[in-house]
Amino acid sequence: MMNKQVLPFPADFMWGTSTSSYQIEGAANEGGRVPSVWDTFSRVPGKVVDGDHGDIACDHYHRYPEDIALIQKLGFKHYRFSIAWPRIITAPGVINEEGLAFYERLLDEVEQAGLIPMVTMYHWDLPQWIEDKGGWTNRAVLEQFREYASVVMERFGSRVGWWNTINEPYCASILGYGTGDHAPGHQNWYEAFTAAHHLLLSHGIAMELHREKGLSSQIGITLNMEYVDPASDAPQDVAAAARRDGFLNRWFAEPIFHGRYPQDMVEWYGDQAQGMDFVHEGDLERIHQPGDFLGINYYARSVIKAASDHSLLQAEQVLFTEPVTDMGWEIHPDSLYRLLTRVQRDFTQGLPILITENGAAMKDELEHGVVKDESRRQYIQDHLVACHRFIQEGGQLHGYYLWSFLDNFEWAFGYSKRFGIVYVDYTTQERTPKESAKWISKVIQANSLEISETEAVSNVETR
Ligand code: PNW
Secondary structure (H helix, E strand, O other), X not given: OOOEEEXXXXXXXXXXXXXOHXXXXXXXXOOOOOOEHHHHHOOOOOOOHHHOOOOOOOOHHHHHHHHHHHHHHOOOOEEEEEOOHHHHEEEOOEEOHHHHHHHHHHHHHHHHOOOEEEEEEEOOOOEHHHHOOOHHHOOOHHHHHHXXXXXXXXXXXXXXXXXXXXXXXXXXXXXXXXXXXXXXXXXXXXXXXXXXXXXHHHHHHHHHHHHHOOOOOEEEEEEEOOEEEEOOOOHHHHHHHHHHHHHHHHHHHHHHHHOOOOHHHHHHHHHHHHHHOOOOOOHHHHHOOOOOEEXXXXXXXXXXXXXXXOOOOOOEEEOOOOOEOOOOOEOOOHHHHHHHHHHHHHHHOOOOEEEEXXXXXOOOOEEOOXXXXXXXXXXHHHHHHHHHHHHHOOXXXXXXXXXXXXXXXXXXXXXXXXXXXXXXEOOOOEEEEOHHHHHHHHHHHHOEEEEEHHHHHHOOOOO
């Protein structure tokens, strides 16, 4: 008989699953919604695989009662979703009551299912009318965001247990305005740094509003973070890895937790950041508000080699390291443990951390009503072992939200990548829980992981 090891989680551990508005809602032209930057960007030929867009997506806008019932049935206690800004503020100063009514109905459903909502204010669907005025690069966006955040907090403030201000300011700025991989698809580093600054400031603005309104709910931001390893001990690789960490992790975490941008990176960017002239007096104090928790989205580690091509912003090269998910992202659960340890030491200290996203894209196939996604189950299990180890050592990790509840619109990859624990047939909109979903249900039910000794051992190795 194989020996089993049981890894219990804390009694109040927050088991959740995550989605975002543009990725699942559909109903792009209903309920008074106006276009977002993703509606526009997905129409530009070549930007999204197969020319996919979110017009219908998972049709969650119409099927939310069924979806919430399924989340409940699977045993989750928490549900993280986002509000679509273009459903709420449809033109300067115009509040769309129909949009608010939709989220009211959704929250009713969530509450009736006994689920605790975490609501993300911004998960990348900027109204196109704001982008037309420069979007995140125009400081005027701060006033627009203030109005939007104020409206949703005023309306839902008391019902939302957990507010999440901004999802991944890195992706929204760097991929949106720097590399151009995401909407609005600009390629200008100065714009990217400016956008990042305004996204961070928006977090600060939401924090202030939350306090002014005297809300009792919890509030925090979500950062996507990677653990970065140099490809070798060579000084140039070590330096390149430090830059990658500076670019991806520290550029966002340091202003929030220490009220400053990392000086080494400011110097490295030099002209690209144009003397950081977008930083006004008082801005950093405003950003320097961690709130009640830090949300971390963790998917992979990156292994970095120095590049000879100095035209690259960080003069670095991200190596392709096996094994990988269908995204080509390295599966390295131990780096989640290392990342949590590092983030707690350097940034959060005692503040609660929540994994607001973790999961894997895999090539799933639906056969006779069953989706056998053993590699996803294994991915989730291994990452939960890493979480458990961190908690065991006194780490302040309070919850874990799986990305994602449903297969959905995976941004530049459209519907070609499946992250769900529930399979979506995009023709019939039928939902089928995958084997991983059935497994996680049991884990939540037991509030513990049961793993074989061999699996437990293979998880402790590093690098
Ligand atoms: C996150 N990258 O996005 C998002 O929060 C989700 O909306 C998304 O579906 C999920 O992770 C899976 O991709 C990311 O290129 C997108 O480094 C791209 C990157 C990181 C995170």
